[in-house]
Amino acid sequence: MERIELTAAWAEGQEVLAEVTKESGVRASKCYQCGKCTAGCPVAFAMDKTPREIMRLVQLGLMDEALQSQTIWLCASCDTCSTRCPREVDIARMMETLRIIAKRKGFVAEKKMDLFHDLFLKSVEKNGRVHELGLILGFNIYGMQPLKDAHFGPSMLLKGKLSPLPHTIKDNGEVKKIFANVRKRGGKL
Amino acid sequence: MSVKEMPQNWEPKILVFACNWCTYAGADLAGLSRLQYPPNIRILRVPCSGRVNPQFVIRAFQRGVDGVLVAGCHPGDCHYVSGNYFTRRRYLLMQRLLQYVGVDPERFQARWISGSEGPKFQQVVTQITEEIRAMGPNRKLRDAQ
Amino acid sequence: MKRVGVFVCHCGTNISAAVDCEKVAENAKSFPGVAYSTDYKYMCAEPGQELIKKAIKEQKLDRIVVASCSPRMHEPTFRRCIESGGLNAYLLEMANIREHCSWVHPDDKERATIKATDLVKMAVAKVMQNEALVRSTIPITKRALVIGGGIAGIQAALDIANAGHIVDVVEKEPSIGGRMAQVDKTFPTLDCSACILTPKMVDVANHPNVNLITYSEIEKVEGYVGNFDVTIRKKARSVDLKACTGCGTCIQKCPTKVPSEFEMEMMDRKAIFTPFPQAIPNKPVIDRESCRYFKSGKCGVCQKVCPTNAVDFTQEDELVTERYGAIVAATGFDLFDDSVYGEYGYGKYKDVITGLHFERLLNASGPTMGKIKRPSDGKIPQNVVFIKCVGSRDEAKGKAYCSKTCCMYTAKHATLVREKIKDSNAYVFYMDVRTPGKGYDEFYTRTTDQYGAKYIRGRVSKIYEKGDKLIVWGEDTLLGRPVEIEADMVVLATAMVAKADAAKLAQMVGFSYDQNNFYTEAHPKLAPVETHTAGVFLAGACQGPKDIPESVAQASAAAVKVCGLLSKEEMPTEPIISAVNEAICSGCGMCVPVCPYTAIDLKVIQERVHGKTVSRKIANVNSGLCQGCGACTVACRSAALNLKHFTNEQILAEVDALCL
């Protein structure tokens, strides 16, 4: 394994660390590495780094490694970690922020997930609400797996669970404006 | 009074109420460590910052000091358990009241300085002296004499 | 006419290098009240002191200002000096022209000299108002009170008693022994707790200087060091201690069973009971809450079978008041309530237990006769999981502090699991292993190395039942992998917390406690067994988590402090205390809550007003309790309270002098 030169890594990670701390409001230094977050994390089995390890990377300023990990994309935002953390560190919020920043920096370890969220928000911006059929179709087409889950389609349509047409709200100007205003304030959507 | 009107050779006179156990000891330590600061402060020893009656502070301004510092142990470290917590309440109010009647905020200050904080003592009194020097003599609340 | 003498010290060149001492002495001559002023190379040296003494006589000086080093350095020296020169020690003031002047202004002699002159001027102005103060004395009652009869209380009582003083030990429970009596074995030696505790219990019970007052609580504390008047509530035992022989027939025949507190409710006791077989006194009490006679008026079996007629249903609580010279608080600790951890299921899953439960499971006279068995079904567990820091080091749900003892007792438990159960596994989830103590780390090393307990670094996140197993989810943080254990039993190393009524006692006696309700020592390093209240000392876990050796050591230390106090007939009091001007005091009581020593109360005085006798309340300063901080003087709007030696008049005079 490669030896990490900690002083240089720390210096290098400062800027991003400050960004993460500011945006999340989470002080990674509070974490004492007990691993209770990982122990209860329902997605930990699939992660390349445990949530605790992500916190450790952040503590040491190894930001690139944290931002490039799959973990931050696999986090289901279920809040189990934050709920149980004995140091009241909001780990879920940290994951969320790391993901936002990773995207900003072009580190997208899980392209599919990212695509899903992009399509989701596009749908919201366009229609004011999510069009689930459109979302699933789009996701599978863009995701290059057009037949995945297709078997649910007909029965869902029959059960009235999927509408072929998007639900929209009459005047979606307001929602569009929200997106525009967020962009104006530097939001990268 | 602007800097131009400042009397020649004027030196600010600053009164420091120091509690015996922390700030007075901190000032002693500054001395033992030979930490230099401007010779404008005069320390008045009290057992506890909680002994400092606001009337003493107003009296000092009346008699012509240019600044007053009330200093004691850090909250939680009071030799008398809780005296400085009362000091804190009292002088949070007093400070606002003095400013309300027009006393410049620099003129009255309060600080926690422990017996081990010789450097902090030096730094605080140096800073206060310089601030007040820049402002010139205090005329507010002063006796006509 | 007051005659002040001013003595300016050069301190070799320490002062004179930066301050023109002669000029300061010269300047001082013009200050009001100054009759004599001089300077000298070393005032604190013998010739310097002689110089002062001589001047007092020759110049008829009645108060002295010494301008030299910090009073924190030489005030006692010069006080002694003027005392032997015939003046009251408190007619001295010092101007600190070394630490506060020459040493900090070495390069500006002119202004340093001006400053030194000002400091002397202030000291002169103050000393003009000084008054002779007399140290008074208070008598010391030669009797000590120890509150709490656990190992700390027992040790303190024995040490005080062996030094020849009378001690009363007040214990809330029916027997002394405390938590240590519940413990099975002690680390790091694995000797049996009862084997080392019970002889001490017998010693203390048989000691001619010790009175055990069990099943009793402190009701009220008044007074101050040397003279605490303590009211003790002796709860109705319903058994006449003098008549009872402790034969135990009543216990056998009592029809009512209730869960035993001592056995952590894993076993029953009777409504008339002694908490454990070696109890001292080994005479029962009736728990009136559950006794059939007290609940329904029927039964009375115990009374019928008692051969000495000792059972007395009519007994009532008795209040006794006694005066003590010193008090030791040794009230011990409680266990944290683990049920706040919903994710661990404590209280829901029977086989998730605390370390203290586990002690009872290990104990030969416990519910399982010393066999480790699961509370749920009595099966012998194969896989036992221990979780450390439950309630400790947890800001979110528990306490921020480390409970200090858990690392060691968990190692002990893991060892005993491996020793007592064949083919068992002991898993310990930990965050750190803290073993600073003699033989402690060696013990821990044996636990993993010789006994093969498996230590997993990580906090457990969830425990749930699956069939008759308990599934434990953790992370092995050293591997960086989530792990799962199918356990048969889970033992939580539960935090030690302050007694539920700890704050109440502290308020009653008048000493302070921290945010966790542990009692606060006067100084964390230099006065670790004293409290801020003179005459009150601390022993054991009431001051913070502690193991047995530490509790015992602290108890002995507290005992020495008590003995030191009780060895005197009387003690001098500092005369720098607050005083009330009765004519001015309006009795508003604003001073009462600001006093950190509860030294002020309101008393009623009678006076004649327009030919009538009227009574009114005024503040009253207890000179035994007052420590001279002066907080009350500022709370008093009409300045009816004044602090001697730092009076309003003195401080105002100093302020005025500075600006003259």
Place this chain on the structure above:
Amino acid sequence: MKYAYYPGCSLSSTGVEYDISTKKVAESLGIELWEIPEWNCCGASSAHLTDHLLALALPARNLAIAEEKGLDVAIPCAACYARCKATEVEVKDSKEMQKTISEVIERQYTGKAQARALLDVFVNDLGLQSISTLVNKPLKDLKVVSYYGCLLVRPPRLGFDDAEDPQSMDKLIEALGGTPVDWAFKTECCGAAHATTKSEVGFPMIEKILTAAKEAGADCIATACPLCMSNLDMRQTQVGAKYGKNYSLPVFYFTELMGIALGLNPEELGISKHFVDALGIVKKLNEAAGRRDTA
């Protein structure tokens, strides 16, 4: 009792029966629901992973509309509830955030209109006592595990129930005459969108929950979240096939169970829309009730 009603996107598609049953049950219980006109998507569960401000602004618009009307908002979907609650709290905690958000949504929201979980409204505002008096077809002998999901009771400081061992849905089942079954997976996460986007992660998560429910001896699962529903119900056969298991565990929205117990027509409640047959168990329940009546 009157509340603003925020159904959320799922309730007009995959979770349509949640919407239907909520409205029916509320009506029977005399709770007036005023559906927020032209409500928009709250952004769950994508916005908060993309931009923090957007994640607060989207729910804020709906809350602002309710605030204008002076109503608290009842929210059936656990995910929508969590996002709305987060917005409410941030706005309440920080005047600055309140200002920013009001500027972004170009409406006033001060945090006065509270986000309330529908379950909370039923259990704590209306009360179990009032509900149980209206039950006419008790869920006799129906063993139900309550699945709260991960978002409904978290974070603990905002929750209306214990975050580790919540009880409100269990108590509700009891009030409906059913038998709540205790289990350890009340708040385990079902993987949310993972089942769609990354089934190798999502499916094992679903499997764990279904297996635990089965092992607990439940006849069915009650839930309060449309995403949980689609994972546990729509994906059940798929997941079962992958792990070689046949769960046959009907999943209900708790509102559907309320509707059944209140004597509403199961078809009209939308129960026929489930993927795993749920009507069968309801029928059995009614038959057993019939036998009891005649006996």
Place this chain on the structure above:
Amino acid sequence: MSEMTKKMQEIAREILVKGEAEVVIGWEKGTFWYLSPPAFIDKPEDVQRLVWDDFCHNNLSKYLVDLKNHEGKAAVFVKGCDSRAFNRLLQDKQIAREKVVLIGIPCPGLLDQDKAKELGKNSDLPKAQKCLDCQYPNPLVYDYYLGDKEALNEVAATKEAADYSDVAAIEAMSPDERYDFWTKQYDRCIRCYACRNVCPACSCRECVFDQTRVGWIGKANNSSENQFFALTRAMHVAGRCIECGECERACPMDIPIMLLNKKLVKDINELFGEYDAGIDIEGKLPLGHFDKNDPEEFM
């Protein structure tokens, strides 16, 4: 005669006849139409002197201090502010609850005396500033109540929000402007101590300003000594001022004393949490206790 005056006279008569109290303290018509000074009634036949009108300003509770050594009971009429004053004095242990019969009167807010004097009898008179600022117009403690009890409960539940705009206006000035403002005010002070004498928070046996031997304050009537007086008085009532505004009304030189008192009330609320003096007699006074988490500005 107003309805309330009638009620007052009736209850006063009843109390005196039954011997419930030896003296009833109320208001009577003074030398001028805009003055209603205190009246001490000890004979049933004198009760017709009592009046209730728009000028019953005096805070009557303060007079109870003078009756401290009086053996019998006194009955006193209390408006909202008088009742807070009563609580204030109870907290200072200056009066005994059992020696006083309190008769509560709902107060609609009184009229400005100075304006009355200036504008004459038939003009449209504004309310007194202290009444405009009043947050507790109804008595908080009483044995008898002369108003509508139900209305009382309603009002009690809705405490009016405090208005500190006048304080804020001064805070907004520069230090020098503030100093000039207050110097102008206190240059007028003639140190008659009327403000102190009417103040229900000033209950010392001997006021510091009278302690010449200690020399807290110089005799000279100059700006500096006057401001020493002003600031010290303000600090002494900090956390204890019940905002009855009597100090300002009693001031012959029209010094806006309440502007100092209100500043302290405002700061106490902001720094140490909401506190209204004279409401809860059991509670701790703002300067009589502390919180370890008080704001920390002195690091």
